[in-house]
Amino acid sequence: GEDVEQSLFLSVREGDSSVINCTYTDSSSTYLYWYKQEPGAGLQLLTYIFSNMDMKQDQRLTVLLNKKDKHLSLRIADTQTGDSAIYFCAETGGYQKVTFGTGTKLQVIP
Amino acid sequence: KAGVTQTPRYLIKTRGQQVTLSCSPISGHRSVSWYQQTPGQGLQFLFEYFSETQRNKGNFPGRFSGRQFSNSRSEMNVSTLELGDSALYLCASSLAAANEQFFGPGTRLTVL
Numbered sequence: 681g682e683d684v685e686q687s688l689f690l691s692v693r694e695g696d697s698s699v700i701n702c703t704y705t706d707s708s709s710t711y712l713y714w715y716k717q718e719p720g721a722g723l724q725l726l727t728y729i730f731s732n733m734d735m736k737q738d739q740r741l742t743v744l745l746n747k748k749d750k751h752l753s754l755r756i757a758d759t760q761t762g763d764s765a766i767y768f769c770a771e772t773g774g775y776q777k778v779t780f781g782t783g784t785k786l787q788v789i790p
Numbered sequence: 791k792a793g794v795t796q797t798p799r800y801l802i803k804t805r806g807q808q809v810t811l812s813c814s815p816i817s818g819h820r821s822v823s824w825y826q827q828t829p830g831q832g833l834q835f836l837f838e839y840f841s842e843t844q845r846n847k848g849n850f851p852g853r854f855s856g857r858q859f860s861n862s863r864s865e866m867n868v869s870t871l872e873l874g875d876s877a878l879y880l881c882a883s884s885l886a887a888a889n890e891q892f893f894g895p896g897t898r899l900t901v902l
Contacts, residue, residue, distance in 0.1 A: 723882075724893070725891065777835050780832060
């Protein structure tokens with residue numbers, strides 16, 4: 681079945697860039713997503729990328745997709761304390777069955 | 791536009807009972823998906839409904855069921871609750887295709 685892997689934890693200093701990585705196994709993935717979850721809250725969609733793209737930029741967020749290696753990354757520029765949260769990578773091949781990674785907890789040190 | 795709403799937000803039940811959770815999607819969204827989130831298993835897909843039809847189902851036992859009404863509101867039912875069913879249950883809605891899913895705040899279910 682589909683599998684999505686992420687590292688569990690990342691710590692960065694405020695103002696630095698954060699890079700969160702993700703690998704997936706499903707070669708038929710159509711959409712790949714990044715979600716943010718703050719304590720006690722649901723998931724917030726940050727951005728998504730189609731599988732036929734290799735990069736997408738949205739303000740401080742940059743998503744890079746290496747389809748050959750099935751590797752997705754999220755770069756957050758000028759990381760702020762408000763960016764502290766758990767970040768989930770997810771993929772789907774269709775019909776809303778979305779497979780999520782384990783989540784990466786981002787800690788921003790002031 | 792109002793976001794996805796889930797009721798109740800918190801629920802405490804005992805083993806053997808059943809529970810029904812409700813989700814109201816964003817107005818105009820016809821697809822509703824349900825997920826279970828636990829510390830051990832992470833986020834797992836339960837099922838997805840579109841226009842009152844279940845289109846996809848995850849690997850959960852038959853105790854977990856759902857339905858969708860003509861106004862796109864959805865309910866999820868868990869019968870014969872077990873301790874391991876304690877989790878955050880998240881609902882997400884989208885227009886139709888598998889692009890942007892918007893999540894509700896979740897229902898925190900505790901089974902004692």
